[in-house]
Amino acid sequence: xxxxxxxxxxxxxxxxxxxxxxxxxxxxxxxxxxxxxxxxxxxxxxxxxxxxxxxxxxxxxxxxxxxxxxxxxxxxxxxxxxxxxxxxxxxxxxxxxxxxxxxxxxxxxxxxxxxxxxxxxxxxxxxxxxxxxxxxxxxxxxxxxxxxxxxxxxxxxxxxxxxxxxxxxxxxxxxxxxxxxxxxxxxxxxxxxxxxxxxxxxxxxxxxxxxxxxxxxxxxxxxxxxxxxxxxxxxxxxxxxxxxxxxxxxxxxxxxxxxxxxxxxxxxxxxxxxxxxxxxxxxxxxxxxxxxxxxxxxxxxxxxxxxxxxxxxxxxxxxxxxxxxxxxxxxxxxxxxxxxxxxxxxxxxxxxxxxxxxxxxxxxxxxxxxxxxxxxxxxxxxxxxxxxxxxxxxxxxxxxxxxxxxxxxxxxxxxxxxxxxxxxxxxxxxxxxxxxxxxxxxxxxxxxx
Amino acid sequence: xxxxxxxxxxxxxxxxxxxxxxxxxxxxxxxxxxxxxxxxxxxxxxxxxxxxxxxxxxxxxxxxxxxxxxxxxxxxxxxxxxxxxxxxxxxxxxxxxxxxxxxxxxxxxxxxxxxxxxxxxxxxxxxxxxxxxxxxxxxxxxxxxxxxxxxxxxxxxxxxxxxxxxxxxxxxxxxxxxxxxxxxxxxxxxxxxxxxxxxxxxxxxxxxxxxxxxxxxxxxxxxxxxxxxxxxxxxxxxxxxxxxxxxxxxxxxxxxxxxxxxxxxxxxxxxxxxxxxxxxxxxxxxxx
Ligand code: HEM
Numbered sequence: 001x002x003x004x005x006x007x008x009x010x011x012x013x014x015x016x017x018x019x020x021x022x023x024x025x026x027x028x029x030x031x032x033x034x035x036x037x038x039x040x041x042x043x044x045x046x047x048x049x050x051x052x053x054x055x056x057x058x059x060x061x062x063x064x065x066x067x068x069x070x071x072x073x074x075x076x077x078x079x080x081x082x083x084x085x086x087x088x089x090x091x092x093x094x095x096x097x098x099x100x101x102x103x104x105x106x107x108x109x110x111x112x113x114x115x116x117x118x119x120x121x122x123x124x125x126x127x128x129x130x131x132x133x134x135x136x137x138x139x140x141x142x143x144x145x146x147x148x149x150x151x152x153x154x155x156x157x158x159x160x161x162x163x164x165x166x167x168x169x170x171x172x173x174x175x176x177x178x179x180x181x182x183x184x185x186x187x188x189x190x191x192x193x194x195x196x197x198x199x200x201x202x203x204x205x206x207x208x209x210x211x212x213x214x215x216x217x218x219x220x221x222x223x224x225x226x227x228x229x230x231x232x233x234x235x236x237x238x239x240x241x242x243x244x245x246x247x248x249x250x251x252x253x254x255x256x257x258x259x260x261x262x263x264x265x266x267x268x269x270x271x272x273x274x275x276x277x278x279x280x281x282x283x284x285x286x287x288x289x290x291x292x293x294x295x296x297x298x299x300x301x302x303x304x305x306x307x308x309x310x311x312x313x314x315x316x317x318x319x320x321x322x323x324x325x326x327x328x329x330x331x332x333x334x335x336x337x338x339x340x341x342x343x344x345x346x347x348x349x350x351x352x353x354x355x356x357x358x359x360x361x362x363x364x365x366x367x368x369x370x371x372x373x374x375x376x377x378x379x380x381x382x383x384x385x386x387x388x389x390x391x392x393x394x395x396x397x398x399x400x401x402x403x404x405x406x407x408x409x410x411x412x413x414x415x416x417x418x419x420x421x422x423x424x425x426x427x428x429x430x431x432x433x434x435x436x437x438x439x440x441x442x443x444x445x446x447x448x449x
Numbered sequence: 450x451x452x453x454x455x456x457x458x459x460x461x462x463x464x465x466x467x468x469x470x471x472x473x474x475x476x477x478x479x480x481x482x483x484x485x486x487x488x489x490x491x492x493x494x495x496x497x498x499x500x501x502x503x504x505x506x507x508x509x510x511x512x513x514x515x516x517x518x519x520x521x522x523x524x525x526x527x528x529x530x531x532x533x534x535x536x537x538x539x540x541x542x543x544x545x546x547x548x549x550x551x552x553x554x555x556x557x558x559x560x561x562x563x564x565x566x567x568x569x570x571x572x573x574x575x576x577x578x579x580x581x582x583x584x585x586x587x588x589x590x591x592x593x594x595x596x597x598x599x600x601x602x603x604x605x606x607x608x609x610x611x612x613x614x615x616x617x618x619x620x621x622x623x624x625x626x627x628x629x630x631x632x633x634x635x636x637x638x639x640x641x642x643x644x645x646x647x648x649x650x651x652x653x654x655x656x657x658x659x660x661x662x663x664x665x666x667x668x669x670x671x672x673x674x675x676x677x678x679x680x681x682x683x684x685x686x687x688x689x690x691x692x693x694x695x696x697x698x699x700x701x702x703x704x705x706x707x708x709x710x711x712x713x714x715x716x717x718x719x720x721x722x723x724x725x726x727x728x729x730x731x732x733x734x735x736x737x
Binding site: 016019020023024026027030031033034066180189229231233234235236256257258259260267269270271372373374376379383386389390394397 | 512573574580581637647648651655661662666667668669670672674676679682686687689697698723
């Protein structure tokens with residue numbers, strides 16, 4: 001400790017003044033990034049601020065400020081500050097937690113504490129000690145005692161371990177930082193677009209190169225559904241995903257925003273969709289046999305369902321209507337009767353009566369679902385840090401280390417009582433506790449103040 | 450009876466209560482104190498009823514969700530949090546004078562929600578990004594924190610007024626009496642400000658964390674430096690600095706009162722300014 005005290009670099013990093021300055025600078029710097037748009041194209045900055053300012057921004061990485069060398073350095077400084085400060089204070093805090101207050105406190109110190117009161121007792125000290133113990137135990141302060149300084153010293157404390165709350169909060173911040181570092185070193189963010197009926201065994205990293213990352217399984221999208229409220233607002237984006245290895249189906253889930261698929265350390269989020277140009281999804285069901293088939297077809301072309309001997313196609317389109325839907329003109333034929341032609345709504349169904357059965361026909365654009373793919377092995381570390389922080393804050397703010405001493409000394413056949421208390425937090429609240437204890441002493445018939 | 454009638458009554462009750470609390474303070478009319486408390490409590494009950502009813506109404510409309518989904522609904526919840534937080538303070542500190550510095554915030558929040566042309570009070574269905582139980586946890590925790598900070602700021606103003614008055618009296622060599630002597634002692638006001646700040650700090654921390662968890666459930670990124678996130682962090686820094694300044698460097702009194710007031714500006718910007726002045730991911734509080 002001694003040699004550290006002399007080390008000015010160490011003291012610099014251990015100081016709370018530095019913490020205040022860092023917090024202030026981080027707060028002010030963070031504002032910049034909320035005003036200057038982040039991660040835009042270089043030309044956008046020239047457009048917005050002119051070439052000179054844009055150059056200056058380039059120099060300071062303002063366009064990606066939160067990852068810039070100087071902002072990251074601030075965070076590093078902040079962490080170092082926390083680490084050094086914690087190391088510096090831990091031994092002291094630990095000592096206060098573990099120390100034997102009965103042994104180290106002298107009687108003359110009690111009278112100097114901010115909260116103290118004296119009483120006289122008409123009983124000799126041994127009896128007085130007994131009564132004091134009874135009163136205090138009933139008030140929730142079981143006393144330990146020792147003979148010293150020419151009398152009896154009694155002591156009780158609550159919440160000594162709550163002093164560690166500060167350490168928990170500060171360490172929790174470091175735990176969160178650690179979690180985010182784990183994520184940035186061992187994880188990645190990527191995305192992939194899978195058309196309905198298609199599959200992928202690789203995803204594309206969300207960086208400028210869009211590097212392909214191979215998966216050791218395949219993900220396919222059986223269906224994408226987009227539904228609207230009657231107000232026209234989007235209600236749900238849903239993709240039915242299947243995970244396979246070879247031909248073996250391993251996992252299957254229908255995902256929506258806020259409910260992703262997790263498999264093999266990766267999480268697949270519903271993030272966007274787009275129609276596949278010039279392609280439509282048609283589903284036909286034979287009502288009698290329940291035979292069902294899905295087709296992805298281009299418009300204005302005849303397609304066939306061979307086993308049912310059906311030919312069909314989309315011959316025309318119109319729209320969109322008020323609900324943003326298109327209408328399709330369908331041509332349908334089989335070998336049993338003449339062809340039929342009709343219009344249906346995008347996503348709507350039509351029943352086609354044929355001599356031997358009825359077919360149910362639906363058509364909509366073929367969509368590709370856009371998935372955000374994330375690998376982040378640090379998340380649980382971050383979450384643990386968060387839990388630690390909340391618990392720690394609770395301990396710091398709503399619990400305290402409260403200590404009560406009573407010193408009983410003989411005065412002829414009477415005795416003197418000196419009671420004092422100390423709390424590291426919420427002193428005003430603790431004063432009330434102490435007042436209540438004084439009142440109990442005052443109410444004891446053989447004691448007087 | 451529908452939710453907007455109840456909330457309209459609430460707004461009126463908070464206006465009346467604000468006037469009463471200010472009257473208690475200005476005219477030292479302690480006797481009407483109980484009336485102010487009862488009006489506030491009635492307003493609060495109507496508020497709770499209105500909130501619950503709006504929740505039910507959204508289910509009747511077929512797209513049920515907690516009424517915490519847009520600017521209007523969050524202002525209503527903000528007012529509610531201030532009212533309950535204040536009632537708790539009044540009960541705990543047995544002091545009605547704080548009311549003049551707290552209940553007007555509840556009234557402003559309600560009145561702004563109801564009358565500002567840019568705020569739409571209609572019940573709307575939830576867009577996919579908001580369909581999550583984290584919405585409830587996140588919005589509630591944040592706004593309880595904001596409410597505590599708002600009250601801390603109000604009491605900060607109270608502190609500065611009393612402090613200035615007492616300084617003036619001291620210079621004149623006069624007795625410290627008059628209007629401000631009915632306020633609690635500076636030491637007690639200081640303690641109340643600090644208690645409000647730590648209460649708010651725990652809730653804001655929880656609010657930021659629940660927001661991060663939600664973002665991770667929805668997009669796979671618990672932190673993306675979006676302006677709203679960043680501003681909530683800035684607010685958090687401001688209060689963290691206040692706690693350290695107080696606990697480690699012994700700041701108290703005027704300086705903490707000032708930080709409590711500055712903090713409110715940061716809160717208001719996080720909550721309001723970001724939606725209207727900056728753009729970002731938070732489809733949430735957008736004006737419509
Ligand atoms: C934003 C991040 C931080 C948070 C949320 C935080 C939180 C806290 C809290 C809640 C307290 C207790 C205050 C009280 O009892 O009223 C505290 C105390 C303290 N903090 Fe921090 N802190 C942070 C950063 C730092 C940093 C960077 C330092 C570096 C020096 C630091 C040094 C201290 C010290 C020395 C104490 C007093 C501890 C004691 O009881 O001995 N804090 N902190």
